[in-house]
Amino acid sequence: MNALKNISIVFKRELKAQFNSMLAYVFIVIFVLLSMSLTFLLDDFFAPNAQDASLEFSFFRWPMWLLMFLAPAVGMRLWAEEQRTGTIELLLTMPISVWHAIVGKFLAALSVITIAILCTFPVVLTVAYLGDPDNGTIWGGYIACIFYGAGALAITCAVSALTRSSVACLIIALSICFGQLLIAIPPVLEYAADNWNGAVADVLGSLGTWSHYTEMKRGVISLANVAFYLSMIGFCLFLTSVVIKSKRA
Amino acid sequence: MISVKTLSKSFGPKLAVDSVSFEVKKGEVLGFLGPNGAGKSTTMRMVTGYLPPTSGEVEIDGISVVENPIQAKQKIGYLPESAPLYSDMTVSSFLSFAAEIRGKKSTDVESAIETCFLEPVKNQSIDTLSKGYRHRTCLAQSILHDPEILILDEPTDGLDPNQKQEVRNLIKRMGEDKAIIFSTHILEEVEAACTRAIIIDQGSVVADGTPEQLKGKSKAAGLLSVSITGMAGSGILSEIRSLRDVTDVIELSSTDSSFKGMVHSSKKNNSLSEDVFNLCKDKGLLLQELKIEEGRLDDVFREITVADTKIDKETKAGKEEE
Numbered sequence: 001m002n003a004l005k006n007i008s009i010v011f012k013r014e015l016k017a018q019f020n021s022m023l024a025y026v027f028i029v030i031f032v033l034l035s036m037s038l039t040f041l042l043d044d045f046f047a048p049n050a051q052d053a054s055l056e057f058s059f060f061r062w063p064m065w066l067l068m069f070l071a072p073a074v075g076m077r078l079w080a081e082e083q084r085t086g087t088i089e090l091l092l093t094m095p096i097s098v099w100h101a102i103v104g105k106f107l108a109a110l111s112v113i114t115i116a117i118l119c120t121f122p123v124v125l126t127v128a129y130l131g132d133p134d135n136g137t138i139w140g141g142y143i144a145c146i147f148y149g150a151g152a153l154a155i156t157c158a159v160s161a162l163t164r165s166s167v168a169c170l171i172i173a174l175s176i177c178f179g180q181l182l183i184a185i186p187p188v189l190e191y192a193a194d195n196w197n198g199a200v201a202d203v204l205g206s207l208g209t210w211s212h213y214t215e216m217k218r219g220v221i222s223l224a225n226v227a228f229y230l231s232m233i234g235f236c237l238f239l240t241s242v243v244i245k246s247k248r249a
Numbered sequence: 250m251i252s253v254k255t256l257s258k259s260f261g262p263k264l265a266v267d268s269v270s271f272e273v274k275k276g277e278v279l280g281f282l283g284p285n286g287a288g289k290s291t292t293m294r295m296v297t298g299y300l301p302p303t304s305g306e307v308e309i310d311g312i313s314v315v316e317n318p319i320q321a322k323q324k325i326g327y328l329p330e331s332a333p334l335y336s337d338m339t340v341s342s343f344l345s346f347a348a349e350i351r352g353k354k355s356t357d358v359e360s361a362i363e364t365c366f367l368e369p370v371k372n373q374s375i376d377t378l379s380k381g382y383r384h385r386t387c388l389a390q391s392i393l394h395d396p397e398i399l400i401l402d403e404p405t406d407g408l409d410p411n412q413k414q415e416v417r418n419l420i421k422r423m424g425e426d427k428a429i430i431f432s433t434h435i436l437e438e439v440e441a442a443c444t445r446a447i448i449i450d451q452g453s454v455v456a457d458g459t460p461e462q463l464k465g466k467s468k469a470a471g472l473l474s475v476s477i478t479g480m481a482g483s484g485i486l487s488e489i490r491s492l493r494d495v496t497d498v499i500e501l502s503s504t505d506s507s508f509k510g511m512v513h514s515s516k517k518n519n520s521l522s523e524d525v526f527n528l529c530k531d532k533g534l535l536l537q538e539l540k541i542e543e544g545r546l547d548d549v550f551r552e553i554t555v556a557d558t559k560i561d562k563e564t565k566a567g568k569e570e571e
Contacts, residue, residue: 006350013335013346020337086333090390093297094350095322248300
């Protein structure tokens, strides 16, 4: 019970900090504007023969690319700022464990990302008005977005613990997210299968985020996909605690 | 209340704290002295559980900081060195956060605001505060849960003389029923607020005692300071030298009609001052000052720590020559 209480206190403080600094509003507005404009301007959403009321090939194509930037931008200050200003000394001498702080902060940043994702709901209302969407696929798309955002945020969290500079954290985390996405795109997997062997392609496919995201946005919320994201989040948060502890050792 | 046993901390090959041991009981205010980089902050950070020790033990009221950190931290109030704060919060929201995490109520926040004179800025954003207010806000978070143990790392740093005095008085007052460790560079603070002091240098405790005991280690301690007029300085000097038990006289100033100096005696008792007094009476001299020196804390501090600095410099110079 104490753990939950401590996590919720850290969560509330962190969430307030995200909104106090106005950054959260900026991220939400940028995410919504970009995801909408990319959907309506670049895709064939309004094409006469378009049959994508479930948004799988239009709207849900973009969040992965946007979250790759947004999640590191939301999470870059989580630990880097604490270390730069020295408040980490204050936080870690309070009667809470490192884990309470890590989870509280992570959930607060994840809430900002989730709010940004959910703020795109008008697009769902639009397709519901215009056509007959498959709600399962739409739900799958949103769940895929949130899981992807959580994974990218967990990576950012670990990188943020490594550095005092938010900008360095942003660049490093962004590069890792981009790399993790690239290793599983179809051309890379085909190249790996042709030039190396199938096992390498399988490993890249299961470690990369592309295939998990595309499967989930189709509405395939399989155990493998969920387990992939949960283990990635767990590993990155564990890494965060190791970095924070080892920096003081 | 605070028990530190053979505490050591290494950062890579550098030994920052080397086998430091001390105890602080309830009602004691321990002054932590030492030059920059001596290991004061590192020791305090280990006591608060922020840094894990490389070896040794810290117990807070019988609870091991390493084994039961959360329980131990509940008993501690800590003011870190540069008074770090979440600058995006207001003073009262920050203190409410600190209170909530320690399971305290808003009335505790109000009383901490009152104790640290934060009333005028309580609704102000922390990033707009002056250094003095920032420091007091951080001090307020350390005392709002009325901890049994207070660890204050340079609590008066950056404060104006009035604020320094207020904080010293606060420490002294709270020290009556708490165990307090505070570090400082200002030696007069130790005399003003501490019941005991430790001098730490290059990671080791080099002196431990009450301020009076430490002052007693000064070379000037026990010397008799005299100022006499009515005769040529050289004459007074030779008269004093002729007194029994006098081993040396340091001349501070000497004129045709006065003498000022310090008298070394083989015996540290009051008989020498009686002898000087009688000398003046017999010779018809005017005794303007007669005082047994208590010794000065900054002399002791310098004697202990400058010696090390000199050795360091010599070693460095030696290495450069090689």
